[in-house]
Every structure is written in structure tokens, then in C-alpha cells.
Amino acid sequence: MAISSAWLFFFLCSLFLSHGVLELEASHHFDPNLQVSSTTPPEYQPYRTSYHFQPPKNWINGPMVYKGIYHLMYQYNPEGTAWGNIVWAHSTSTDLVNWTPHDPIIYPSQPSDINGCWSGSTTIMPSGTPVILYTGINPKQEQVQNLAMPKNLSDPYLTEWVKSPKNPVISPSPENHINASSFRDPSTAWLGSDGTWRVVIGSKTDRRGLAILYRSKDIVTWILSQHPLHSVEGNGMWECPDFFPVSIDSNRGVDTSTLGPKVKHVLKVSLDDTKYEYYTIGTYDLDKDIYIPNIGSVESDLGLRYDYGKFYASKTFFDSLKNRRILWGWLNESSIPDDDRKKGWAGVQAIPRTLWLDKSGKQLVQWPITEIEMLRGQQVNLPQQVLKGGLALEVSGVTAAQADVVISFKASDLEKAEVLDPSWTNPQVLCKQKSASVRGSLGPFGLLVLASKGLQEVTAVFYRIFKGQNKYVVLMCSDQSRSSLNDSTDKANYGAFLDVDPVHEELSLRSLIDHSIVESFGGGGKSVIAARVYPTLAIDGQAQLQVFNNGTENVQITSMSAWSMKKALIN
Numbered sequence: 216m217a218i219s220s221a222w223l224f225f226f227l228c229s230l231f232l233s234h235g236v237l238e239l240e241a242s243h244h245f246d247p248n249l250q251v252s253s254t255t256p257p258e259y260q261p262y263r264t265s266y267h268f269q270p271p272k273n274w275i276n277g278p279m280v281y282k283g284i285y286h287l288m289y290q291y292n293p294e295g296t297a298w299g300n301i302v303w304a305h306s307t308s309t310d311l312v313n314w315t316p317h318d319p320i321i322y323p324s325q326p327s328d329i330n331g332c333w334s335g336s337t338t339i340m341p342s343g344t345p346v347i348l349y350t351g352i353n354p355k356q357e358q359v360q361n362l363a364m365p366k367n368l369s370d371p372y373l374t375e376w377v378k379s380p381k382n383p384v385i386s387p388s389p390e391n392h393i394n395a396s397s398f399r400d401p402s403t404a405w406l407g408s409d410g411t412w413r414v415v416i417g418s419k420t421d422r423r424g425l426a427i428l429y430r431s432k433d434i435v436t437w438i439l440s441q442h443p444l445h446s447v448e449g450n451g452m453w454e455c456p457d458f459f460p461v462s463i464d465s466n467r468g469v470d471t472s473t474l475g476p477k478v479k480h481v482l483k484v485s486l487d488d489t490k491y492e493y494y495t496i497g498t499y500d501l502d503k504d505i506y507i508p509n510i511g512s513v514e515s516d517l518g519l520r521y522d523y524g525k526f527y528a529s530k531t532f533f534d535s536l537k538n539r540r541i542l543w544g545w546l547n548e549s550s551i552p553d554d555d556r557k558k559g560w561a562g563v564q565a566i567p568r569t570l571w572l573d574k575s576g577k578q579l580v581q582w583p584i585t586e587i588e589m590l591r592g593q594q595v596n597l598p599q600q601v602l603k604g605g606l607a608l609e610v611s612g613v614t615a616a617q618a619d620v621v622i623s624f625k626a627s628d629l630e631k632a633e634v635l636d637p638s639w640t641n642p643q644v645l646c647k648q649k650s651a652s653v654r655g656s657l658g659p660f661g662l663l664v665l666a667s668k669g670l671q672e673v674t675a676v677f678y679r680i681f682k683g684q685n686k687y688v689v690l691m692c693s694d695q696s697r698s699s700l701n702d703s704t705d706k707a708n709y710g711a712f713l714d715v716d717p718v719h720e721e722l723s724l725r726s727l728i729d730h731s732i733v734e735s736f737g738g739g740g741k742s743v744i745a746a747r748v749y750p751t752l753a754i755d756g757q758a759q760l761q762v763f764n765n766g767t768e769n770v771q772i773t774s775m776s777a778w779s780m781k782k783a784l785i786n
């Protein structure tokens with residue numbers, strides 16, 4: 216893999232693909248100017264991450280595990296110039312933390328992918344053989360679906376793949392009314408009890424988002440279903456559809472083909488229009504081959520997101536080594552393209568998250584894979600204590616720019632909570648209005664991360680408790696408004712409501728801080744917010760970590776630990 220000064224961007228699922236050929240139609244952040252860099256990236260890189268996966272250049276595709284080795288396939292342009300060269304690059308790991316690069320495995324070589332090998336997914340067959348289904352761009356600039364298989368199944372690193380001579384195995388056609396410019400990102404396939412494989416592909420018809428369904432007996436010959444697995448009017452293009460079962464009574468993950476009364480199904484779609492990912496929980500009817508979301512489970516701001524900050528083009532896979540389902544997502548930059556070009560890279564992967572159905576059955580829960588804890592070094596704890604309204608405590612002794620922080624709070628005087636106005640239904644808007652510098656009664660309290668001395672720069676991750684109609688409502692915010700003195704970066708605030716009852720439960724918060732990433736897990740992973748920040752003062756050794764309470768009421772810190780994080784070996 217040539218390390219040139221060229222440069223990279225990277226994404227998970229398809230995404231990036233869509234940015235390729237579709238660049239003209241898409242409002243994607245793809246910018247052809249960013250494909251070429253004449254300058255060498257600077258030696259000093261305050262925003263480069265130390266333990267979040269960053270390929271030397273590119274985007275990402277289908278993760279999987281084979282013979283005890285984790286594989287991450289991602290896409291990049293080896294020339295660093297035009298879109299047409301997009302290939303599937305490849306890294307492997309035994310722990311999902313440290314990664315070894317390999318040569319690219321899929322690159323344009325057939326008519327069905329000559330203009331680009333876009334995103335796709337891996338599927339493990341019952342025999343244990345993995346296959347890749349991916350979107351290729353043909354000479355007519357149409358999006359078609361292709362198949363590839365490993366050349367040597369004895370090679371755990373799967374360094375060579377062979378494309379099917381039957382490619383493309385799925386093509387759009389006018390007879391079936393599929394828009395050839397909006398037909399991409401095949402999901403992992405699942406096998407029904409009838410011995411038939413199914414796969415969904417993202418698409419749209421006018422404003423209706425579609426998960427188009429195909430069936431196959433042999434994974435090579437695919438037949439279009441008469442109806443999509445699911446569709447929603449008004450959504451626009453669905454990218455990277457991900458469809459998988461979750462156990463109803465266990466945190467353990469299940470294979471993508473698992474069916475029956477012990478599972479519910481999840482459909483995640485990446486909305487090209489908003490660049491947000493929504494998921495619904497529902498029931499999959501194999502006989503009718505349709506997915507029906509639970510009542511109230513919708514693909515919109517009234518529904519659920521994996522992440523309420525930056526997170527797109529994600530994909531899950533079933534980790535058969537540890538019986539868990541793992542989610543990977545892509546964290547886009549919030550800096551301007553010109554700055555991305557200067558630093559020579561753009562886009563990182565979130566920490567892989569284990570994901571399962573919450574006990575309530577109403578939402579998913581996500582938690583950083585436990586392996587990441589192997590990077591924890593020096594630990595600092597704070598004793599239980601009351602944190603008075605208006606005070607902050609500095610946590611010293613950890614590398615605050617590269618840390619893992621876990622804290623829990625308990626609020627006692629709940630009756631003093633501010634009343635929630637019934638019109639405050641959008642948590643992001645509420646977090647913008649009520650930033651960390653707007654004092655309330657119960658909150659804001661939480662963490663000040665990547666803070667400069669004197670707090671000219673600070674990213675605040677915090678809670679506020681409100682009195683709702685018949686229960687308390689917890690708001691979780693990530694406030695980037697003061698994260699950098701540099702005004703050219705996107706400093707939008709993010710917010711989510713957190714389904715935790717502060718009367719009976721503590722409010723826990725975990726933040727993974729990695730130079731330009733603040734990835735925060737509220738309530739044990741019930742709401743997650745990932746943010747990108749670019750401090751100019753609070754970098755490396757200058758960054759501070761504090762616990763703060765800017766409400767008028769006291770809160771109790773029931774536990775708090777912070778660790779300096781070591782650097783992972785990444786490519």
C-alpha cells in the first residue's frame with residue numbers, strides 16, 4: 216500500500232461510496248478537490264487520534280471475523296486523485312484494538328465494477344466461508360451488485376479474493392423500476408428456515424426510502440422480491456441498510472440468520488438527506504418477508520438514533536468468537552475541508568461498540584468493546600463527595616487529551632428540578648439553548664473535557680434533570696460551542712434524552728477522549744453522543760479534565776475513575 220501524500224477520507228459502510236460516483240447528485244461532504252494533496256502532511260498532528268482506528272487514508276466497509284481474526288475492509292483511492300479508483304483496502308486484528316494493514320482486496324477489474332468498488336457487506340455461509348457482496352459502478356455509471364469469495368480458505372488473513380464470473384449478480388432495470396443511480400450498499404445476507412438467502416439494498420423511489428429485498432438459493436442468482444422488506448415515505452435515499460436480530464432476554468448477540476420468538480429485529484438506515492442514522496425495532500415475518508416496526512418506532516427525529524452526535528454509515532457484524540453484535544460507525548470531521556487537506560486526513564472510526572436490546576425492549580444499548588480497556592494505563596479516582604452548585608473539580612494525573620473517564624452522579628433534591636416545557640421536544644435544540652454556561656437547578660453537571668487552563672476552550676458533556684408531566688426527564692448534552700478558539704470548525708451542540716429514572720438510578724457517564732474525538736455514553740450506553748473538536752490551546756499536555764456542576768443544586772459524585780489511555784497500534 217503506497218503511502219503517498221495523497222489522502223484520505225474514510226467511512227464505514229457505503230458511504231463513501233456514494234460519494235464517489237454520486238458526487239454530483241449528492242450533497243455528501245465529498246469534495247473532489249480534497250482528493251489531491253500537493254503538500255506533505257505536517258509532522259505535528261494535534262488532532263490525530265491515538266486509539267480510534269484511522270487508516271493511513273480512506274473509508275470503510277464490511278467488518279467480520281474469520282478463523283479468529285477480525286477483518287476490517289475499507290475503501291480508499293490509491294492514487295489519491297479521481298474517484299474511479301476506489302478499492303477495498305484491508306486491515307486485520309486479533310483484538311479489535313491493534314490493526315495490521317494488508318494489500319487491497321477488491322479493486323476495479325471487471326465491467327461490473329470498472330468505475331468503482333463501492334461499499335458492501337460480508338456474509339459468513341453455514342460452511343464458514345465468507346462472501347462479499349458489494350456495489351460496483353459499471354461503464355454506464357449504474358450501481359450494480361457484485362460477489363467475491365476468498366481465494367484460499369486456509370489463509371486466515373484472506374489476502375486474496377476472487378470475483379464471481381457471474382457479476383453483476385444483481386442489476387437494476389427499467390422493468391423493475393429501480394433507479395440505477397440510487398441502488399447501493401448490500402447488507403449482510405440472512406438465511407431463512409426455507410433454505411433461501413435474503414439481502415437488502417438501499418434505494419429510493421421519489422421521496423420514499425427503500426430497503427429492496429432479493430432472494431437466492433445459492434447466493435449467486437438473486438430474484439427481486441415483489442415488495443421491499445420495508446420502506447418509508449418522505450425519507451429520501453436509504454444508505455447502508457443494516458438488518459439483524461437481537462435477543463429479547465440476553466445481552467448476547469445472535470447470528471444474522473437467527474429467527475423465532477426469542478428475537479426481535481432491528482432495521483437501521485443511514486439517511487442521505489440528513490446524514491443521520493435511525494433505527495427501528497420490530498418484527499420480521501419470514502413468510503411474508505416483511506419487517507414491521509413496533510408502533511411508535513420510526514425513522515425520524517421522533518425515533519431512535521445510534522448516536523446523537525456525528526456517526527454515519529455504520530454497520531454491525533456478529534462476532535462468533537465472543538457471541539456479541541458489534542457496531543462500527545464513521546466519525547466525519549467537523550473541520551473545514553481546507554484544514555482537512557492541510558492535516559492530510561479526514562474521518563475516523565468510532566470505537567467498536569457492543570450492542571444489545573435494552574431490558575425495556577424499547578431501545579438498543581451500546582457499550583465500547585471491553586478490549587479497549589487494555590489500553591487503560593495510569594488510573595485516578597475521586598472519592599464519593601457532594602459537588603456544590605457552581606463548582607468544578609480538576610482531575611489531575613491523567614493524560615486528559617487521551618483518556619477514558621467513567622463517572623456516576625446522584626441527585627437528591629429532585630423536586631427542585633426545572634419544569635420541562637411541553638414544547639421542548641427536540642433534545643439537540645434544547646442543548647443549544649441550554650448550553651453549559653446556562654445555569655439551571657439540577658444541572659448542567661458532568662465533565663469538562665479537552666479544557667484549557669482558564670476554560671477559554673472546553674467541551675462540556677453533561678446532564679440536566681427536568682420535571683416532566685408525570686416523570687423526571689434527563690437530558691444529555693455534548694456542548695462544543697466553546698471547544699475551539701478556531702471559529703472555522705463546526706461547533707454544533709448535540710443532545711439526547713436519556714431513558715433513566717433519576718429517582719431510582721444513578722446517572723452514569725463515560726467519555727472516551729482521543730485528541731479530536733469525544734465519544735460519550737450516557738446511562739450505561741442508552742444514549743450515545745460522538746463529537747469532533749479541534750482545540751488550539753487544550754491540546755496534548757495542555758488539556759485538562761474537570762468534573763463540574765453549574766446548577767444551583769448540589770449533586771453527589773458517587774464514583775469516578777479516569778485512565779490515561781495508551782496508543783493502539785493502528786496500521
Ligand SMILES: *[C@@H]1O[C@H](CO)[C@@H](O)[C@H](O)[C@H]1NC(C)=O
Pocket residue numbers: 367368369370371
Ligand atoms: C493457502 O494458505 C495457507 C495458509 O496461509 C498456505 O499455507 C498455503 O500455501 C496457501 N495455498 C495457496 C495455494 O496459496
Ligand SMILES: *[C@@H]1O[C@H](CO)[C@@H](O)[C@H](O)[C@H]1NC(C)=O
Pocket residue numbers: 240394395396397420421
Ligand atoms: C434516481 O436517483 C438519482 C440520484 O439521487 C436522482 O437524481 C434521480 O432523480 C432519480 N431518478 C428518478 C427517476 O427518480
Ligand SMILES: *[C@@H]1O[C@H](CO)[C@@H](O)[C@H](O)[C@H]1NC(C)=O
Pocket residue numbers: 244490525526527547548549550705
Ligand atoms: C460531515 O461533517 C460536516 C461538518 O460538520 C457536516 O456538515 C456533514 O453533514 C457531515 N457528513 C456526514 C456524512 O456526516
Ligand SMILES: *[C@@H]1O[C@H](CO)[C@@H](O)[C@H](O)[C@H]1NC(C)=O
Pocket residue numbers: 651652653654663675763765
Ligand atoms: C457556568 O455558568 C456561568 C454563568 O452562566 C458561566 O459563566 C460559566 O462559564 C459556566 N461554566 C461552565 C463550565 O460552562
Ligand SMILES: *[C@@H]1O[C@H](CO)[C@@H](O)[C@H](O)[C@H]1NC(C)=O
Pocket residue numbers: 551554701702703749751
Ligand atoms: C484555524 O482556522 C483557520 C481558518 O480556517 C485555519 O487556517 C487554521 O489552520 C486553523 N487553526 C488551527 C490551529 O486549526
